[in-house]
Amino acid sequence: VWIHGRSTQPVKRCITMNSAATAVIDSHLSDCHLKGQEAHGIGGWAGPGPYVITNNYIEASGIGVLIGGADPTVPGLTPSDITIRGNHFFRPMSWRGVWTVKNQLEFKHARRVLVEGNVFENSWTDAQIGFLVLLTPLAQDNLAAWTTVQDVTFRYNVLRNAPHGLGISSRNAYPFGGRAPLLPSEPAKRILVAHNLF
8 A cells, every 4th residue: 555645744643553463565655744743654552463564665754663652451462473574664864854753663562573674764863862773661651561572583674874773771761741650560671683784
């Protein structure tokens, strides 16, 4: 499919993936952008998976693909069995100073993930400091203590044109909405990074 906004139109998300057994394949997602908040090419936080995201062009100002980011309302639910392979994550340089920019791929709550053979391109300091990829568990709304990022393989990817490549934190805890943060019950663990070009 081709899902797109217009060059001047605010678009929050091209695809919301709060589902089970979902695939986005051979698709073109473009002009997903906002000012003052993050826009996503693909975002999901309340589905169990499995997810397959393969052979797509993904263009978003905030985050190309975000898994997690809001707490699931189903107790114990973790988005799992995720394959992200052969995609081109791209952001036009003409968006600099126009739309709010964060990163290209972020996992805040995910388990059993393969990220392989993708190109991540163009990030800069804006709403964050310019990482292309972040693995950082966060119970965003203090409602999911089981939040984790674990069993991730990140291999054969190309990361280019950004001040920072890959950021990994065991726990991401910051005051959100003035509340004390809820630390994930399990820190990020079992993450393999191999054969990538930065």
